[in-house]
Amino acid sequence: MEFQSILKSVSNGLNILHLFTNEKPTWGVTEMANALSLNKSTVSRLVKELVLEGFLEKNGSKYQLGISVLCLSGVVTSHLEIYREAKLTLHSLVNKVEETAHIAVLEDASITYLHKVECNQPVQLLSYIGKNNPATCTSSGKVLLAYQPDWVVTSVVKNGLPKCGPNSITDQNQLMKDLEIIRQNGYSICINELHDEVVSIAAPVRDYSGDVIAAVSIVGPSHRMNEPLFPYYVKEVVKAGKDISEKLGYIDL
């Protein structure tokens, strides 16, 4: 990326949008200024423009995200055909394995969850639609990386491998070996790599051209998802991946 051509003031303004989270959906100007280490007057001006274009809305003396973000997220959901096609399969996968299932795509060095179907069992894990996780610490991310061209993998690892859980792979060579095994097996299992006590299993989703464009995964606590059950989980997740791939026009020869 050409850093010299990034507009600092715009970048600051867009960072305001990233402040808004599920945990903290409303922000005052002073809070924003403090969080971003900017002048209050600068933030006021940026906020005014965000309001004019519908990205923020005033709520009392504070601000919240505006309708434009919903419109943009509608563009994303409809553009990603997979979102539509995956829904039913994801639900039936959850019914079978009784764990939470996700569809994720790769964006730069992170994966983003496009869709999530929760199971009825207790223990809710920390994920939501649109959440980003480092690709190298998740089964979905590793499945996606395993089928990318070398230059994609190289660009992901060049910034270092983050340590998220006790078993995160932080060694590049180890990761390369792992990706090779995933290609041979056609699935990926992560135990305690993103969080402690969490297991996830992922399989690739291919489009009509055969490219791996997404990953389907299930995730649950390790006390429930224990090793003797792995073959069963793998079978169901791989089947779900194939099912969605076929809906996207992929023909398995």
Added chain:
Amino acid sequence: MRYPAINNESYSSMRNALRLLNLFTIEEPELNLSEIADKLQIAHSTAHRLTNTLLHSGLLVKEPIMKTYRPASSILSMGNIFLKRYRLSQYSIPILEELTKKTGETAHISILKDNKVVYLYKVDSLHPVHLLSHAGRQNPVHCTSSGQAILAYQPDREIQAVIEKGLEAYTAKTITSPNEFIKTLANIRYQGYAVSNEELHHGVTSIAAPIYSRGRVVASVSIAGPTTRISQLKAEVLIKLVKVAATKISDSTNEVIK
């Protein structure tokens, strides 16, 4: 290019970056640099700096082969945060589901954004023939029942603003005359519902009723389906069901706000 690309001095870079994001629609989810420069009437180099900044902020992604830009899926989380704060959701979705079950048609809750109507929530019809619609989809306000049912209850200046932006014809049945449009809105206020009979798409009819919150119309609930299925005879029953759903949602939002 019909117009020379000029650097539009009246907008700041920040404003242009946001205008750029707002160019993406469900119909046009991907744009290349020249299209962006053209639509915003800015220089190619300016468009380049803006897209770079948006890429850097994680709001756009660039497709490497075609060199087109599209909104990044990390925006999905912002869309979800937006919807969550609408306290309508927890109460209105079950009502929407019930409406779909009873009518068999796709049901929406919508709000206004300038001269557009935006779907907040959608429950799909049970029929195999689906209409393509998504949360966040925008349609023109003047030729949709969901838009008309909200606009009819807004102050005159808002109605005039929509008329001034132009009542573009989408089908032969779109209302394009300001006088006729004003009459239609008056009729909606009188009846308490709106029907759009192929005003936006051929072969699609929709029925909408206003949702009130604290005495003001803030949203609408609507159903849409093929005109062949929503026949004159059946329409009366459907209108009743839509109105009942709107009243239920209005009551529940008032309860929430209380």
